[in-house]
Amino acid sequence: MKTALVWFRRDLRLADNPALSHALERAERILAVYIGGFEAPGTEPGAASRWWLHQSLTAFAADLNQRGAELVIRRGEPAKVLGQLAKEQGAEAVFWNRLYEPAQDAADRKTCDSLIAAGLEVQTYNGALLAEPWEIQTQTGGPYRVYTPFSRNVRARGAPRSPLPAPRRIPGLAAQSLSIDSLGLLPRIRWDAGMSRMWTPGEAGAHRRLGRFCDEALHDYSAGRDRPDQLLTSLLSPHLHFGEIGPVQVLARLQRELAEQHGPGVSAGAEAYEREILWREFAHHVIYHYPTTPTEPMDPRFAGFAWRQPREYAADLARWQRGATGVPIVDAGMRQLWSTGWMHNRVRMIVASFLSKNLLIPWQEGAAWFLDTLVDADLAANSMGWQWVSGSGADAAPYFRIFNPVTQSQKFDPQGRYLRQWVPEIAALPDKLVHAPWLLGPAESARQKIDYPVPSVDLGESRARALQAFDLIKQRAS
Template sequence: MTACLLWFRRDLRLTDNPALIAALERGTPVIPVYVHDPASEDPWAPGAASRSWLHHSLTALAEDLARRGSRLVVRSGPALQTLRALIGETSAGAVAWNRLHEPAIAARDARIEAALASDGIETSSHNAALWSEPGQIATGSGGPYRVFTPFWRALAARLPDAPVSPAPERIPGPRQWPAGIAVETLALRPSIAWDQGFYDPWQPGEAGAYRRLRRFLDEDLRGYGDARDRPADDGCSRLSPHLHFGEIGPRQVLQAVRRAQAGGDLPEHDAEHFLRELGWREFAHHLLHHFPQTPDQPLNAAFAAMPWRRDRDHAADLQAWQRGRTGIPIVDAGMRELWASGWMHNRVRMIVASLLTKNLLIPWQQGARWFWDTLVDADLASNTLGWQWVAGCGADAAPYFRIFNPVLQSQKFDAGGRYIRRWVPELAHLPDKAVHAPWTMRDAAPRDYPAPIVDLAASRQRALDAFARMREDG
């Protein structure tokens, strides 16, 4: 039998990799390949932070393959053309890959599958990214869920319980390998060292993902239900970039959590709370599959009439938000954390998004684009769900008229101001009472920190008035 191309995409691991298992089961040489084809993902080609992570993840995968007597063949160009070239060079008779569900990628993959089949090439695609793929869970009427809680009930009832497949000790390769290019040739890292602070808490690659999971289970899962809302504490799993790039799979995480539960010393509500959060990731992919227009368009069509700001100060306010110079300490702390680390605490993501869309009345799509370019865990499904949820125009959205008060949120979840002081050092000397809203105390705000660019009370009322006009126009 002829060789099989194993087409890696965002499944950059050897453990519990269904496409790898399928390729090995053929009993023929396996040729791992990675095809860099960002143009096929337009208009949502990976952003700068994602590309930086991808550089390190591909390097780690190549090293893992080398330890098993294999190698990663890296090519750049249109995926179908590149795969056909590799098939011609190697006489491969099959291609195996794991499915992705972003609209542009799914459409591209369908074209590739049909084209290769017409060439007489055996193809197989598999699920490595989700517990249950879109289409496997439906409402009683057969349609997609638009509310999370019933979706989670349906998903939780069918969580996978099959054992996780270990990484193979050896991967048989061909007698003669096709040529590839170095990962560095892809120029994924930024031209300036903007990403130098990204990797203190992480090590991209499968080994780093597993270590991150073990640390979370051993140190942070107990008490997760409360700690995950406090941005100054390391109470989140921080598995999101590892899951996005497929360095670890959700079945592996589920199995590890269930084993921790079986140990008997883990509060049930902490484990279930964490699994429920992973359920939101599944829900996001479910929604994106059924509503592929939502990265750019509101799921709630009434929001097409939302009177977003179009005044001349719009761009200046957006830039102040992006740079962490709004004068609202918790917001500025979050935006600076994002720029410096490629990540932001989930509670703070909601706070900064609410300020942008509600208080500043800047369209949610502009915030989503900024996150897309600056988050190492930028995921089209989750990013879309999160921004539409806060803006009030998506599935299971918060009431559209709900507006986070960033001062109250800061006082509640960062009471001692530790998170603010870390990321906004200009305010480090302020007493706890002043650090959340320095403008409210006479002579408290330092001269090198800006005054608020928006009045929170007045802008809240402006947003409520805008929602009222939207409903009238709709």
């Protein structure tokens, strides 16, 4: 084969890229293509993800250039764009890595059929997961809805393959291309300074982040991963989402750490982080088999849950989004999200529980906000997380889980360092009060000149209200 197109999407890396590797084995020269502005419904990137995508495309184009290729950028319906490029270049085949969101999968199948009908060969690969969703089945032949047996199944299969090396040289072709700037991914009013300081999008940034995690945090990860006041998480989630690094590479690095370093800390940390990678895998398998997961409860009982109506909760939702609820751990998380495009996972659970349980606001509202503001806004993981916290999802607890934000804050940020960083209004309070400043009372708050709101809901009363709503749907179901 003389010429092939390689269509890049959320696989913006050179190493361990199956579509790129196989195209280079089959074709004498390739044309690297990115198509903007035509995402499948429900998969459109939010504002924070668009910022990341701009940076990631810039880094990826530079990596391609160093190896002799150019990233050709077009806009439009993929089948038409790829068909036109194939005609221009005399290409015989199109290679790409699969995406698994239901709407995207359906769109890709139509693109594939259209290109085949036009006489092109189409080859697609798994570059995003450890196993295909249709490969992992229960003993009865169906998909898993519970994480633990799913993870056992995936582990039992062993490593799917060794990571593929990056090509040293790419015999690339050039074609008329749009600029990355023309995709309009960056905000017109620049609010991204905090994200620019925190993140280095791109394949090199992903591997530096993984190296830092293994060298500096892996030993303490198992014990400290729930502490937002300590930098012990990997921060790899946006790099994984955009495919700047893949789960096969991450697990291979963990195995290397286990082989080279001994001690209970490294072993426990690697095992704990592997569980997080498998949870991501589980989310993608669930959304593939249950395509309504992003919008509808997996537990049908929750279709009748007594959520408040939009006119009733609009003000509370706005306060939650701004980080102005009066509950410090909730506000700290929401402000961290707005500033950096990211939030610690433990805090994500707390703010989600507060929204869906204490405020009785439908989880879909929170999921939509996260999709717009997270740099790692992954539809599968985001939907899974929100359904899990709300109690309606796969692998939900047999009881109605309601996080107490005060005790969670006291347990996982005992000195209040995280709270003081993101909620400076209460920084001067002693540790005993920083988690619940309303205990000061209005007079003392005024005396100390603390300009911080009182919570709009009583935590105890709102918890009881949520439990009552859950009891009601249980009674209806029985």
